Amino acid sequence: MEVEYRKTANKTFSEICSKVKSVVEKNGFAVVAEIDSSGIMRSKGFKYPDFRIYDVCNASYAHKLLTASKQFETIIPCHIIVRDAGGKTEVAAGIPTPAVMALKPGPDIESAVNEVIKILKTIVDSIVL
Numbered sequence: 001m002e003v004e005y006r007k008t009a010n011k012t013f014s015e016i017c018s019k020v021k022s023v024v025e026k027n028g029f030a031v032v033a034e035i036d037s038s039g040i041m042r043s044k045g046f047k048y049p050d051f052r053i054y055d056v057c058n059a060s061y062a063h064k065l066l067t068a069s070k071q072f073e074t075i076i077p078c079h080i081i082v083r084d085a086g087g088k089t090e091v092a093a094g095i096p097t098p099a100v101m102a103l104k105p106g107p108d109i110e111s112a113v114n115e116v117i118k119i120l121k122t123i124v125d126s127i128v129l
Contacts, residue, residue, distance in 0.1 A: 024054070033077070054081075078120055082127075096113060
C-alpha cells in the first residue's frame with residue numbers, strides 16, 4: 001500500500017521551498033505549520049541535509065474526517081516533505097491511506113481521502129516543475 005508520493009526536482013532546496021506555500025494555496029489547501037527538521041537535528045548535534053516538513057490542510061476535508069471520527073485527529077494535517085538530495089531536491093507527500101483504512105471508514109470517507117491524495121500528488125507534481 002502506498003505511503004508516500006515522491007518526486008525529484010533539478011532545483012535547489014531554497015527554490016523548492018519558496019514555491020510550496022503558493023502551490024499549496026492554489027490547490028485549496030493551506031500551510032498550517034512549517035518545521036525546519038534539519039535545523040532541529042543540527043541543534044542536537046546531528047549532521048543532517050536540509051529537510052523541511054510542511055503541514056498542510058484543507059478545512060472542508062478535515063471537517064468531513066473529524067465529524068466522522070475523532071480518531072482522524074491523529075492523521076491530519078497532511079505532510080509535504082522537502083529534502084536536499086545532493087544537488088537535487090526531493091518533494092514528497094505522505095499518503096494517508098494506510099492510517100485511514102485502519103480506522104475502517106465508510107465509502108464517503110474513503111472517497112474524500114482519495115480526493116485528498118489526488119490533490120497532494122498534484123501539489124508535489126506542481127512544486128517540482
